[in-house]
Amino acid sequence: MAVVVWIAEGTWPACVDAARTHAPEGADIVLLHITPADIPGAAHGAFVGLLGRGHPERDPGTTLEHMATASAGQLLADAAQRLGRPCTRTERTGRVEREVVAAAEGADLLVLARDGDRTHLGPRSLGPASRFIIDHAPCPLLLVWPETAPGIATIPPPPPHPHPPGPPHHR
Template sequence: MRVLVWLTEGTWEAAVDAARELASGRDAEVVLLHVDDVATADAWSAASAGLLGRGGAAPSATPLAGATRQLLEAAELRLGLPSSTDERAPHGHERVETVVVDACRDADVLVCSRDGDRPGPHSLAPPTRFVVDHAPCDVVLVWARG
C-alpha cells in the first residue's frame, strides 16, 4: 500500500499522525509530499529584489526552500516510520491542487488535513476541496488538532 501524505503549513502534524496510524504494522510505503506555493515563492523573490535595489542579484534560494526542507524533516521525525519525501512546485499556470492530484496517481491513499474554518461548509479551503473531489485514490481527511 502506498500512502501519500500531503503536508501543508499549519495542519501537517494531523496528517502525519493519521498516516502513522494507517501505516503502522502494515507493509506500507509512506511518501511525504510538499508542494511549494508559487505565489509565496514569488513574494519572497519580489521582496528580495526590492530590498536589493535594481542592480543587486537576488539570492538563488529563497527562505521558502529552507522552510520546506525543515518541514519535511520534522514530518519524517514525527512519523517515526521509514518514508520518502517528494517536494514539488507548480510550473507555469499550474496550481498547487493539480500538482497534488497528479502526485496521487501512484498512491493507494492520500492523507490530508482540513484547513478551513471549522465546522461547517468552509472546513476545506478551495485547493483542498479540489484535491478531495479529484484525487484518483482513497482520501483520508482529518481535522487539524490544536
C-alpha cells in the same frame, strides 16, 4: 500499499498521525510538501518592476526561494521523525492543489487535513486547496481534522422550505 501524506504548515501533525495509525506496516509512505510557485515569483516581479535590474543580489525573490526550501526541508524532517517509520520525502513547487493531485496519481491513499474554517462542521472547513484536491483526487482519501473536530451543534441549520417534505398530494 502506497500512501501520500500532504505535509502543510499548521496541519501536518494530524496527517502524519493519521498515516501512522491507518497505513499498514510496510506501506510505502511519501511525505509530500508543496511550495507555492507564486510567492517567490511575485517578489521577483516586484523587485524588478520597482527597483530595477541593477542589483540582482538584493532580489527578495531569491531570498524567499531559499527560505521556502529550508522551511520545506525542516517540515519534512519533522514529519519523518514524528512518523517514526521508513518514508520518502518529496518536495515540489507549483500550484499546491494541482501538485498534490499529480503526486497522488497511482497512490492507494492520500492523507490530507481540512484547511479552512475549522471552528464549524461543514463545507467551509475546506479551503480552496483541499476542496480542489477532494474533487480531483485520483485515489481514495483520508480527510482529517488538524485538531479535535467541532461538535455537531456547529452544523449550520437547514435552509427554510416553504412546505414540509413529504409525498405529493393527489386529487
